[in-house]
Amino acid sequence: MNPNSTATAATPLPPFLVSRDAQMLLYIRVQPRASRDKIAGRFGERLKICITAPPVDGAANEHLLCFIARHCKVARRDVALLQGNSSRDKTIALPVTADFSALLAFA
Numbered sequence: 019m020n021p022n023s024t025a026t027a028a029t030p031l032p033p034f035l036v037s038r039d040a041q042m043l044l045y046i047r048v049q050p051r052a053s054r055d056k057i058a059g060r061f062g063e064r065l066k067i068c069i070t071a072p073p074v075d076g077a078a079n080e081h082l083l084c085f086i087a088r089h090c091k092v093a094r095r096d097v098a099l100l101q102g103n104s105s106r107d108k109t110i111a112l113p114v115t116a117d118f119s120a121l122l123a124f125a
């Protein structure tokens with residue numbers, strides 16, 4: 019780093035949030051049919067999210083994406099499920115402009 023630079027070193031991201039190209043990837047572990055929707059904390063190198071929707075006909079996935087969009091203050095259309103359509107372990111793509119403060123509290 020240039021000693022004359024006024025930029026500070028970026029804060030490292032937790033393992034469940036990775037910057038790739040022009041988007042952020044969120045690695046999560048989902049628990050469907052929970053008693054309430056909540057961010058439960060870390061689960062290994064993933065973020066555990068509990069949702070009330072059952073894992074039937076994509077209802078849990080849609081509910082999860084809406085939950086993440088609401089917490090990251092982005093439109094639902096900007097949140098995409100990349101991997102894990104029928105798995106508890108999922109990879110979600112979010113725009114870099116999203117507000118990750120609710121998620122970073124669990125770093």
